[in-house]
Amino acid sequence: MIDTLALAITLPLLGALAAVARPRAARAIGLITALVTTAGVAALVIEVAQFGLRRTDLGGWGAPLGIALQADGLAAALLAMTNLVALAVSLYASDYFGDGPIRRHFWPLWLLLWAALNGLFLAADLFNIYVALELVGLAAVALAALTGTREALTASLRYLLASLLGAITYLLGVALLYAAHGTLDLGQLANAIAEGPVAWTALVLMTGGLSIKAALWPMHFWLPPAHGNAPAPVSAALSALVVKAAFYLVLRLWFGLYDTAATLAAAHFLGFLGAGAVLWGSWQALRAERLKRMAAYSTVAQMGYLFLFFPLLAAAEPGAAREDLLAALVLFALSHGFAKAALFLAAGHIQQCAGHDRIAELSGTAQRLPATTFVIALASVTLIGLPPSGAFTAKWLLLSGAIAAGQWWGVLVVLAGTLLAAAYSFRLLGRAFGFEPTPYRCITAVHTEVPALALALTATLGLGLAGDALWTLLQVGGPR
C-alpha cells in the first residue's frame, strides 16, 4: 500500500537526510529528490482529482488520539503549485549555487523546507500544524541567512523573531481550543466550535499569529529585508511559497474550521488590512531602489489582495457565488506563486550578470538578457493582473464580488493597486530597451533560463487559459 500523502512529506525528508550525510553529492541528491517528490505529489493530486478527498490516519489510531493527513481540492491545488515551483527553484538552484560552498548548506535545508510545506498543506491537526510551521520557519530563516552578509543576518534574525512570535501566539490559540473541546483534529473541531468568546479569542490568537507569518500589513516589516537579501532561489521560495503556506492556514481556519462563527466585522477588519497592504506595499515597491526589494514589497501588496477577499467571502451566502470567490482567491494565490518565483529567479540572473540589482542602473536588459527580460515582463503581467494571466481572471471576479457587495472602497483599492503595480513593474521594463551602457558580465546559457520561463508562462498563460480546471478540483471537499 503506497500512501501518497505520507510520501509527499517523507520523500523530500529522505532527500534532506541524504544531503546532510553526503554533502559532496548534495546537488545530485537534491535534483533527484526534487524530481521524485514532484512525481509523488503529482500522483497525489491526480488521486484527489479522480477519487476525491484523501485522508490517512498515521499510526492507525485515527483522530482525535492520532494524527491524520488530509488532501482536499484546496490542499491539492496548493500542493501542485508548491511542488512545481519548488521543482523549478531546484533546477535553477543547481546552476545558481553550482559546486560553490553554499550548496552543501542549501540543499538539506531546502529539502527540509519543502517537506515541511507539503506537511503543512496536508495537516489536519492543529498542533501538528504548529510543529510543521516551526519547521518551515526555521528552515526558511536558515536559508535566508545563507549569504552571510550583515544585512542578511540582521534580516534573518528579525524574521526568526517575528516568526517565533507568530508561532507561539498561534499555539496559545491551540491550547484554548484544546481546553474547550478536547481535540486537535480540524474536522472534529469544525463540528464542535460554537460561537462565543472562547471560539472568538482562539480565532484571534491563531489568526494574529499566522498573519505575522503571512506578512499581513502592518505586520509585514520583517519580509522585505529577509526576502530582499536572501539568495535568489531562496527569495523565490520564501515569497512564492512560505508566506502562502501561512495564508493557506488562515484560509483553512476562517472558512474550514470556523465558517459560521467568523463574522463580517472581523472579516472587514482583515479586508482593511489587506487594502493597506495593497496600497502601502505597492507604494514601497515603486520607491524601492533594488529589484529584489521591489519584488519583496510587491509580495506584501499581493498578500493584501488575498485578504481583500475575506469580507466578500464572509458576506457571501454559501453557494456558487461564494465558491467562485474562493476559487478566484486560490487562483490569485497560485498565479502569484508562479509569477513571483519567476520574478525572483530572473532577478537572480540579472544580479549575477550585472553584479548588482539597482534598478536605476539596469538599462538595456532586453538587448543583453532577452529571455530574462521576457520572464520579468510575463511575471509583471501577472503581478499587475493583466490578461491573459490567472491573476486577471481572479481580479475580475474580485472586482465583481466587490461591486456586487457594494464595497466600492475595495474596487478603488484594486484599481489603484493595479496602476501602482504597472508603475513599479515598468520602472525596470521601461529601461529594458535603453542603450545606456550597463556592463553585463555574462551571457547566460539557455537551459538556465528555462525554469523561470516555465514558471512565468504557467502564471501568465497556463492559469489564465486553463483556470477553469481549478474550479473542478476545488469541488473536492473544499472548506465550506
Add this chain to the structure above:
Amino acid sequence: MTGAALRAFVTIAIALAAGVLWWVFSLALLEGPGERLAPLAAEALPRSGVGNPVTAVLLNFRAYDTLLELAVLLAAVLGIWASGPPDRGFAPAEIVLAGLVDWLVPLLILAAGYLLWVGGQAPGGAFQAGAMLAAAGVVLRLAGTPRAGLPRGDWQRVLVVAGVAAFLAVGLALMAIGHGFLTYPPGHAKWLILTIETAATLAIGATLAAAYVGGSPPDGPPGEDRA
C-alpha cells in the same frame, strides 16, 4: 504618540488582554469537556507497546509530531552549521576539573542510557536521555575538548540525521509491507519504538552538542572543500 504614551498604551492593552485571556480560559476550563483525550489515551495504552502514557503519545499516537520535531532540531543545527566555522573553544582544563570530567562524562552517559530505557514505563525517554548526552558534550567542551566529544565530519553528520532516519526507515518499511506509515503491527510496537528512541537519543544528544559547539563540523579527509 510619544514614546511614553506608547509604552503606557501597550502596557494597558496587554494587561487588558491578560484579563480577557484568563476569563476566556476559565470559561473553557469550566464549561469544557473535562476529560479531553485522557480516557482515550488510557484505553489505548495497552496496545501502544509502552507503559508510559507520555511516551505512548510521543512515539506512537502522535509519532508523526515527534518525527517533525526531530526535523526541526535538524533544521536548527543545519542553520547553525551554515553560519560558519565554530569558535576555538576553551583552554584545556586543569587537573582537578579534568579529573572530575573523567568521572562525570561516563556517569552522564550511563544516566542517559537509564533514562532511555525507563522511558518505556515511567517518566523519561529519548529527549531526556539525549539532553543528558548533550550535557556530557557540553562538559567536555568546557573542559577544553573543542569538538565536545563529537566524531569528525561524516560520522557527525550521520549521527545528526539518525533520529529522523530511523523514524522514516521504520515508517516507510511498515508502509511498504502494508501497515500504513508509522502504523506499528501489534506485538512489535515495543521494539520498534525502542529502536527509534535509541536512534533519536543519539541524534538529539549529538545535535544539541553540535549546536553548542556552534559551527560547521570539520570535514573528514583533506582536500574536501571547506565551506
Add this chain to the structure above:
Amino acid sequence: MTLTAWLPALIVLSSAIPGLVIFFLKEEQVAARTLLNMAGATVKLLLVGLLILGIQDHQVFESRLALAPGLELVLHADALSVLLVALSSGLWFVTTIYAIGYLEGSPYRSRFFGFFSLCVSATVGIALAGNLITFVIFYEILTLTTYPLVAHRGTPQATRGARIYLAYTMIGGVLLLAGAVWLQVLAGPVDFIERGMLAALPVERFGQLQAIFFLLIAGLGVKAALVPLHGWLPQAMVAPAPVSALLHAVAVVKAGAFGIVRIVYDVYGVEFAQALGLLTILAVLASITIVYGSVLALLQDGIKKRLAYSTVSQVSYIALGTALFGPLGTIGGLVHLVHQGLMKITLFFGAGNYAETLGIHKVADLDGVGRRMPWTTLAFTIGALGMIGIPPVAGFISKWYLGIGALKAEMDWAILILAVSSLLNAAYFLPLLYRAWFRDPPAAWPKESIPRGALETRASLLVPPLITAALALALGLFAAAPFGVLEWCRLIAAREYGL
C-alpha cells in the same frame, strides 16, 4: 463543423504562433524570419477569405474557451468583426512587406517582428471578440504588445514616448475593466448581440448604465485618441514608421474606435443609447476632437507629427458616425473605419519613404520631392486628397454619408463640424502637396541613404503604398460595387437598426 469552431481561433493564432517562433530566431536568420512573417500573413488572409465566404453562406463561426464559470473567452465572427478582421489582415500583409524593407539591416529585428505579429493577433482578437471580457482581454494584450514596438529604438525619446503611451493606456485599461466588470455584475455575461441587450434591464438601473457607459468610453477613448485622452499619440510617433502605420491605421486607434462601435451598437443598442441620451454626448466629444486635432495638425512642422494629429481628428469621424442616430450616419462611421485605415497607412508609408530614402522629416524639406520620388508622392497625394474628402478617393464616401447622416439625425451642427474639419484638412495637407510637386528640389537632400536606382527607393518600400493608395482610390471609384465595403456596412447598419 469543426472548422466553424476553430476558424476564429486559427485566425488569431495564424499570426500569434509565427510571432512566438520569431522571438527565438537569431538576428541573422533573415530568410527564416521573412518566410515566417509572410507565411503567417498569407495564411491569415486565406483564412479570412474562408471566413467571409462562410459568413455569406450564413455559417456561424465561434470558438469558445471557459476561463472560469461564467467567464468565457468567445471568438465570434459577425458582419462587424469581418470588417476589422479583413482590414487588419490585409493591411498587416502590406505592412509586413514594408517593415521588412524598412528595417533592413537594423538591430533586434526578431524582437520587433515577434511583437509585430502578436500585435496583429491582438487586433484580430479584438475584432473577433464575441463578448465584453474577450474584448477587454485582447484590448489589454494589444497594449502590452505595442509597448515594445514603441520603445523599440531604445533612445531616450523612444523610452519616454513608450512610457507616456503606457501610462495613458494603462489608466484607460483600468477604467475599461471597471466598467466591464460593473456591467457584467448588473447584466450578467455581456455578449455582443446585434441591437444590444441592456434595454431589457429595469429602469432603476439606467443611471448606473449611464455611468458605466462613460467608464467604457473613457477606457476606449484613450486608444481612440478622443480629446483630452489623446496625449500619448503624438508622443508615440518616435516609433519606426511601420509601427506608426500600424498604430494609427490598423491596430491601436482602430481598437478604440471599434470598441466604441461595439459598445454603442452591440452592448447598449443604438436605440437604447439614444434613449439614454448618450449619443449626443458622444457626438459632442467626437466633434471637439475632430476640430481640435485638425487645428493642432496645422501647427506641426514635422510630417509625422502632422499626420499624428490628423489621426486624432480622423478617427473621431468613426465615433461621430456612431453617435449620429440613423443608418446613414452609421454607414458613414463604419466605412470610415476602413477608409481611414487605407488612407492613413498610405500617408505613413509615404512619410516613412521620405525619411528612410532622403532623410526628410520636416514639412519644409518636402520641396520638390515629387520629382525625386514621383510614385511615393503620387500615393501620398491620393491619401491626402482622400483625407480632405475630395472625390473620387474613398474619404469622400465617408464624409458624404456622415453629412447626410447628420441631417437625418437632426444634428445639423455636425455638418458644420465636417465642413470646418475638411477645410482644416485641406489647409494642412495641401501645402505639403504643393511643396512636393511644385517647388524646386534643393541642391542636396538632408540625408540621402538609398541612392536612386531603377526605382526611386527599395521595392519593398515602394510597393505597399502604391497598393494601399490604389485600394483607397478603388473603394471610392467603385463604392457601389456588389460585395464592396459600402454594401457590407449597409448590411451591418440595417441589422443594427432592425431594418
Add this chain to the structure above:
Amino acid sequence: MITALLYTAAGLLLFCLGLWSFLMHRPLLRKLIALNVMGSGVFLVFVALAYRGPEGAPDPVPHALVLTGIVVAVSATALALALGRRLEEAERD
C-alpha cells in the same frame, strides 16, 4: 479545578509578560528571552490543562505536546543565538 485555573493564570501571566518584554525591548537577545518566557507560559497552560485532580492520572497528550514544544523552542533559540553571534562578528569587522 482551582489548581488548574491557578496554573493557567500563571501561564497566561508569563505569556503576557513575555509579550510585553518582546514589544518593549529593542535588543535582540532580550526579545529572544521574552519569546522563551512566552513559550514557557504557553507550556504551563498546557500542563495545567493536563491536570485531572489529585487522584486522576494526568492527560498525557498535553504533556507530550509540551515536550515537543520544548524541543522546538530549544531549536529555535539555538538558531537565533548562532545567528546573533554571527551578526555580532559581522558588525565587529
